[in-house]
Amino acid sequence: AAGPALMESKSKEGDYKSVRAAIASKLETDDYDDGSYGPLLVRLAWHLSGTYDKESKTGGSNGATMRFDPESGHTANRGLGVARNLLEPIKMQYPWITYADLYTLAGAVAIEEMGGPKIPWRPGREDKLNEPNPCAEDGRLPDASQGAEHLRNVFYRMGFDDRGLVALSGAHALGRCHMERLGYVNPWTPAPTQMSNMYFTELLDTKWTQKKWWGPKQFEDPSKELMMLPTDLALVQDKKLKQIVVEYAKDQDKFFSDFAEAFSKLLELGVPFKE
Ligand code: DDH
CATH class of the missing domain: 1.10.520.10 (Peroxidase; domain 1)
Structure with a gap:
């Protein structure tokens, strides 16, 4: 054998x-x-x-x-x-x-x-x-301390539009921030190992206030266990981007299909595939 x-x-x-x-x-x-x-x-x-x-x-x-x-x-x-x-x-x-x-x-x-x-x-x-x-x-790569104009500059440079920008941002349903890396702390959602549209529902349904601490500017929910970056909140401060956030918060299937398309495109940017 x-x-x-x-x-x-x-x-x-x-x-x-x-x-x-x-x-x-x-x-x-x-x-x-x-x-x-x-x-x-x-x-x-x-x-x-x-x-x-x-x-x-x-x-x-x-x-x-x-x-x-x-x-x-x-x-x-x-x-x-x-x-x-x-x-x-x-x-x-x-x-x-x-x-x-x-x-x-x-x-x-x-x-x-x-x-x-x-x-x-x-x-x-x-x-x-x-x-x-x-x-x-x-x-x-995007700078978390900035706003919608910066996000558009970065994502348009890659070749995405507003929908691609918002769909890709939904990846923050996953994972968390680590203080020892970029200074931020905590996860965006209560289920950070489950892909979902929860990033969008959290953005809309939670009251986000600026965290009072010595660290970089970030936002927290009333329980202080969840977080948003300034760039995350930019998605609901900009009228056009917010409309897309609302759409994804209501319809996880639509979010999943747009995310799959945008993430796949992201991974292929600049790749010289042989036909
Ligand atoms: Fe992100 N992200 N991201 N992100 N990101 C962080 C963590 C994770 C920004 C900043 C941070 C996308 C967009 C943005 C994931 C996926 C994606 C952290 C924390 C910061 C800060 C890192 C750490 O401390 O370990 C900013 C700013 C943007 C933006 O403005 C657009 C996108 C588009 C994606 C994607 O995947 C398509 C994931 C997943 C994490 C969690 C990592 C972990 O270890 O957990």
């Missing part, structure tokens, strides 16, 4: 189903936050991709440039080394997958495993070498 070594070498090139299963098996944990690495993997895929600039066609997931200095050390990317390390054994087990495909697939699988919609995903990203340094410049 085939020994273990032979079995491993049998991981067939292009067997993304096995990679998906390997990612899914990594999510549940007693060692991290709310019992899942899922939200962190979603943030990894987003920060890998959200540097895209449609004019210069630079940034984006292709190349997996976040592996390299200085992008790995950008303030916005704090904490994501944990996610990259988590996926490293999977890269070792399936060496034929590129890091760029692996990191984006991990985000898609995490969304699906946490009860979200199926995310259309296809392979085709390449890994760039670090010579010359391919990193995206700092400052391309």
Whole structure:
């Protein structure tokens, strides 16, 4: 019978189903936050991709440039080394997958495993070498202290419109802020490992007041257990964006289908797929 070594070498090139299963098996944990690495993997895929600039066609997931200095050390990317390390054994087990495909697939699988919609995903990203340094410049991801104009600048630069901007922001149903990373604390919703439209219902139905503390400006609910960033509240302060928030708060199915489309597009920005 085939020994273990032979079995491993049998991981067939292009067997993304096995990679998906390997990612899914990594999510549940007693060692991290709310019992899942899922939200962190979603943030990894987003920060890998959200540097895209449609004019210069630079940034984006292709190349997996976040592996390299200085992008790995950008303030916005704090904490994501944990996610990259988590996926490293999977890269070792399936060496034929590129890091760029692996990191984006991990985000898609995490969304699906946490009860979200199926995310259309296809392979085709390449890994760039670090010579010359391919990193995206700092400052391309959104700054949480700002408002709607900044959000539009960032998301329009990637090629999204207001609906894409609001749909993607709904990922904050998941996960939480960590003081040691960017200075903010707490989750956005009471179910941070369950994909839902709860980010939008919380935005509309909860009374958000500015947290009184020494940390950066953030908002809290009456229980003081949930939070919103200034950029989150910008979605209900802007009339046009708020209409979309209301729509998603009322209709989770519509949110899920718009999110799946926008997240899939996000992961593909700037990727030179071969037809
Ligand atoms: Fe986010 N996000 N995000 N975010 N994000 C943070 C955490 C998570 C902003 C700031 C923060 C998106 C948009 C924005 C996730 C997904 C997405 C944290 C806390 C900050 C700060 C990090 C930490 O302390 O660990 C800002 C600003 C924006 C914006 O204005 C648009 C988008 C579009 C997504 C997406 O996935 C499509 C997820 C998931 C997390 C939770 C991570 C975790 O470890 O938990």
